[in-house]
Amino acid sequence: MGMKNTLFIFLFVSSLCWAEHYQIDSKQSNTHFRVGHPKRIRDTTGFFRDIEGHFQFSSDKPSENYIEVKIRVASIDTGNEARDSILKSKDFFLESEFPLLTFRSTEFQKHPQKKSIFFIKGKMSIRGVTRTISCRARHLLSINRKDPKRRGFRALFTIKRSDFGMMHALNLIDDEVRIKVYMHGLQKTPAPKIDRIRTPQKKEIKTLPQKQNEGTP
Numbered sequence: 001m002g003m004k005n006t007l008f009i010f011l012f013v014s015s016l017c018w019a020e021h022y023q024i025d026s027k028q029s030n031t032h033f034r035v036g037h038p039k040r041i042r043d044t045t046g047f048f049r050d051i052e053g054h055f056q057f058s059s060d061k062p063s064e065n066y067i068e069v070k071i072r073v074a075s076i077d078t079g080n081e082a083r084d085s086i087l088k089s090k091d092f093f094l095e096s097e098f099p100l101l102t103f104r105s106t107e108f109q110k111h112p113q114k115k116s117i118f119f120i121k122g123k124m125s126i127r128g129v130t131r132t133i134s135c136r137a138r139h140l141l142s143i144n145r146k147d148p149k150r151r152g153f154r155a156l157f158t159i160k161r162s163d164f165g166m167m168h169a170l171n172l173i174d175d176e177v178r179i180k181v182y183m184h185g186l187q188k189t190p191a192p193k194i195d196r197i198r199t200p201q202k203k204e205i206k207t208l209p210q211k212q213n214e215g216t217p
Helices: 003-017 081-088
Strands: 020-024 030-035 044-048 051-057 066-072 100-110 117-126 129-142 150-160 176-188
Antiparallel strands (some): 020 176, 030 176, 100 117
């Protein structure tokens, strides 16, 4: 085998192991939530439309992976403007003081049998309170001839709103909130500058045991 062919193969194989950097495509990404009501049949559902951030991904070296996301509370959309205003108020997200929800991963683990499944742990900040959460995510890959290379994740997890200081109407609205995140990224070269997310903080709370999420996202 010639020197040029050997060098080409080496570079190709090495590129598969290098971590790739992606900017989140806000037009193709969103966060969906669902919360139940003990005295109502129908759940309340909604979206956060404005999601930004970036992530680094390597299938062979998951320890090098990370995700940083920020979501604007003002982009909440439940299909009811009056309800959206209440959710932005001091009774819930207190958007006037804490306009962002943020997440920064601290651990990335690959499923031992399913190569598209990852277990992600990180710090989520809502209303100035930070908790460590865990979720199960499915890695998605698609290549469109008209667009740059894309990767994404679909994650499903549950949080308790009371853990983040939302104590209003717990007798009328469930404490548990089910969240689905659909995140699509556009590959960037060179790597984007990492702008660490800074949000007003009230307090840092130590990790709490997380309830195991059932099902595959």
